[in-house]
Amino acid sequence: MAGAPVSTTAPDPQTPKRPENPAPSQEKARSIFSDRNFILFLVGQCITTQGLWIQKIAMSWLAWSLTGSAFWTGLIAALNFAPAFFLGPIFGVMADRVDLRRTAMLLNLGQATVSFVLMGLSYAGMMTLPWMIMLAASMGILGSAMTPIRLSLVPVIVPREFMSRAVAYAAMNFNISRLVGPAVGGVVIATWGTGAAFMLNAISYLPMVFVISVVTIHQDRAPDAKSRRILAALVDGASYAIHHPMIRSVLALSCFVSLVGTGMIELMPVFAEAVYERGVTGLGMMASAGGIGAVASTFMLSRVKSNAADFQRITIVGAFAAAIGMFGLGWSPWYELAVGLIALTGFGLTAVGVGSQTALQLTVDNKLRGRVMSFWSATSFGGMALGGTMLGAISEAGNIQYTARGSGILILCAACAGLWRLYRIGASGRRSAPSSDAVQ
Structure with missing residues (x-):
């Protein structure tokens, strides 16, 4: 009752506080939709990732066409991500101490160069399995170096509260690029060949180089680990991630x-050709279907409040959905x-x-951001690489649909374990709530 008279009889003291109520929505709109930095970064990323997915489907299709082997197809796909598992943490330490703008530009130019080489070999008819592997x-090495740089760029472009x-x-x-890119890639490969797909990817890196050169980087929000040696900084990041319960759980599940x-x-090339006999156009449709599901998922995620615990719960829900889809595919x-x-x-x-990724970004100490996010990229992309190779070898020896069923069951077990652990943490938190309130 005391609160009501204050707001009516003393309007002047309340005046500065009233604009603060609509401010968050206005600030979010400015940060995401009107902020020049983020819009430029988003447009550059859109162009680059279109090319990335076009090249990705071209690499998978070319590997399958050259070898007819599920193992080699999985291995070529794995090599695009395996370096993240072995080198990602080291690149994460470097991301905490290098000039983000200059490094991002150099890495994008390096990836464009590799794509131009792929294009040249394809047009010349000189592509071989050893060339593809190399x-x-x-x-993969350039991409694993770029991932912690890219993840470290977002916090220095937008405020933390809108991360x-x-x-x-x-x-x-x-x-969305994952939705469009494979379909475009399938048409490009069927019409002009894999060389054209590699050329499109090479060109797509150039707009991102321009964007990074002109976007404003807020150095005051950038990580700073220059005072520590590389090994000591790596140990600090690993210790932080291992001893933080939420970070440890999220990394393990991902x-x-x-x-x-x-x-x-x-x-997917093996499913498209060996199981359903639909060729490269069928592969493009299957990859685009995965993109539709991914776009729906990210739209849902964009409506979630900036709460790390909520995003942790979403990872468990996602694991259940993936388990059902994978088991059914088998x-x-x-x-x-x-x-x-x-x-x-x-x-x-x-x-x-x-x-x-979002749960970690909202939780991690900014001084350790590059290192912790490199652990995420190492576990996510490295797991994808090792899994592609391992599952490819298993499918080579048996039936790929049996492998898909086994994958679905294993993901379901991981989701159940994550749900059980979350329940235990919640129960523990409820028991300790009175004591924590007393401390406060």
Whole structure:
């Protein structure tokens, strides 16, 4: 009752506080939709990721065309991500101490160069399996170095309080490209060959180089670990991640789901050709279906409040969805049903990937951001790489649909374990709530 008279009889003291109520929505709109920095970054990323998905489907199709082997197809796909597992943490330390703008420009130019080499070899008819292995590994090394740089760029472009929306919209952009890129790539490969697909990807890096050169970087929000040696800084980051319960849980779940879930998605060329006999156009449709599910997932994530615990719960929901989609794919006798199940799987895998990334971004200490996010990229992309190779070898020895069923069961077990752990943490928090309130 005391609150009401204050607001009516003393309007002047309340006047400065009234604008603060609508301010968050206005500030969010300015930060995400009107801020020059973020719009430039989003447009540049959109162009680059379109080319990335076009090249990705070209690499998978070329590997399958050259070898007819699920193992080699999985290995070539894995080489695009395996370096993140082994070198990602080191690149994360470097991301905490290098000039983000200059490094991002150099890495994008390096990736464009590799794509131009792929284009030249394809047009010359000189592409061989050893060339593919070497160039896929080169692209993987550059990409694993770029990932912690890219993840560290978002916080220095937008304010921390709007980071969850920034990550969600960037992920939606990425997954819209995942929707469009494979379909475009399938048409390009069928019409002009893989060389044209590699050329489009090479050109797509150039707009991003321009964007990074003109965007404003807020150095005051950039990580700073220059005072520590590389090994000591790496140990600090690892210790922080291991001893932080939420970070440890999120990293474990994203790693396992990437290993047995996303790794399976890397074998879509085998499903398209060996199981359903639909060729490269069928592969493009299946990849685009996964993109539709991913876009729906990122749209859902963009509506979630900036709360790390909520995003952690979403990763578990996503794991359940991916498990159902993957298990169903292992039984599907019809191509059309398989496309729908891949969309469900894409929804779930994206909820795990983007949800875990956002939960970490909202939790991690800014001084350790590059290192912790490199652990996320190492577990996510490294798990995808190792999973693609492992599942490809298993599928080579048996039936790929049996492998998909096994993957679905394993993801379901991981989701149940994550749900049980979350329940235990919640129960523990409820028991300790009175004591924590007393301390406050």
